[in-house]
Each structure stands twice: as structure tokens, then as C-alpha cells.
Amino acid sequence: GAGVSQSPSNKVTEKGKDVELRCDPISGHTALYWYRQSLGQGLEFLIYFQGNSAPDKSGLPSDRFSAERTGGSVSTLTIQRTQQEDSAVYLCASSPYNPTGSEQYFGPGTRLTVT
């Protein structure tokens, strides 16, 4: 079956511009996660959705970052007024709702470069 998909695969933007990153989870997966992978910080959790609700937003680095999920499916991560330190690979993952043991399935990521 289809895995997690993300678009765009690469995004180059100028400092100060807004960007939107999209994630399509595996069909039927109720949990969705955003992570960021950068050279300096490694892999960091950003936000977790269960259905359309985000019970854990603790990893969002600033109020320039926001995310939403609609229809319990597609999610969009928005970064406003991008800064050079936002350059990273943004990974989306999904899993069936399972309080124990369920692995997260990752998408291929969006590589964001802020110039």
C-alpha cells in the first residue's frame, strides 16, 4: 500500500518568506507526527496529532511555526517569516492509534533551504 508522502521534496525560499509543507499519512492512521532533522540539532519532535487535534505541540520552536490537520488525514506545517536556522529536513510520520508499541512510519521528508 501507499506509504507516507510529503511535498514538496525540496523547497528553497528566501529569508522572511512563508512556506507550507504537506504530509499525506498512511490511510487509516489516526496519529501524525512532524519532526525536524538538522545537522546541529539532530532529530527533533515538533508536533503530534491525534485525529485533527494536537495534544502535544511542545516541540514547535517558536510561534512562527504552526500546523494543522484536516479530515483526520492531510497535515500542513507552516513556517512564517522563515529564518536561516529553519533550514532542515522536515519529516512527517504516521501510526495507527496504539498507546503501546506501534512504530511510526516516516515519509521521505521535505528539505527546506532558507537563503
Added chain:
Amino acid sequence: AQKITQTQPGMFVQEKEAVTLDCTYDTSDPSYGLFWYKQPSSGEMIFLIYQGSYDQQNATEGRYSLNFQKARKSANLVISASQLGDSAMYFCAMRVWGGGNKLTFGTGTQLKVEL
């Protein structure tokens, strides 16, 4: 707070040999899961193996096994009969059941399999 430590930034192994990638973790929560993911140069995160904190036996998945030593808080990954395709970055991660659903990752170990 949870923490994962991977002390081996890089490892080399000869083809067909076994290799152990180290992972130690820190949490005060008694209920948690430990995961290993592989990230080839193409960038996708591939789930390898899972160990729950209450599991009595070490997890195995094909050539992968997890050497779980709860008292020492270690969860080392053992890859048997290494293949050239095993060359990749390997991440240890933890999820604490009482701490939301996010994965906390270590910094990774770059494994290179040589002929």
C-alpha cells in the same frame, strides 16, 4: 525528561561479520518502548525493531536483534552477517507511554560495511 545516548558516531564492519551499535537511555517512567531506525543516504527512515520495557525476551527481526539490558538501561542493536546494503545511519529512539506519543532520538551511528 527522556534521553537517548549513542556514543559511536561512526562504525566500520567487514561484510558478513556481526556488529553491535550501542544505545543507552534515561527515563524515570517504567513504561516505555525502544525503537531502532535505519536511515540510508536516500534519507528515508526505516523501522527495524522494537522492544517494550515489559518484554521478557529480547526482540529479534531477521538479522537484527536487540540486546535489552533493563538494569543498565541499554538497548544495543546487533546486526548479524552484515551486508553492503546495511551501510547507513542508525538511530535509537524511545517513546514513553506517559509522555505523549513522540519519539526521542539519539544522535545516530554511521555504519559503513566494507568488503
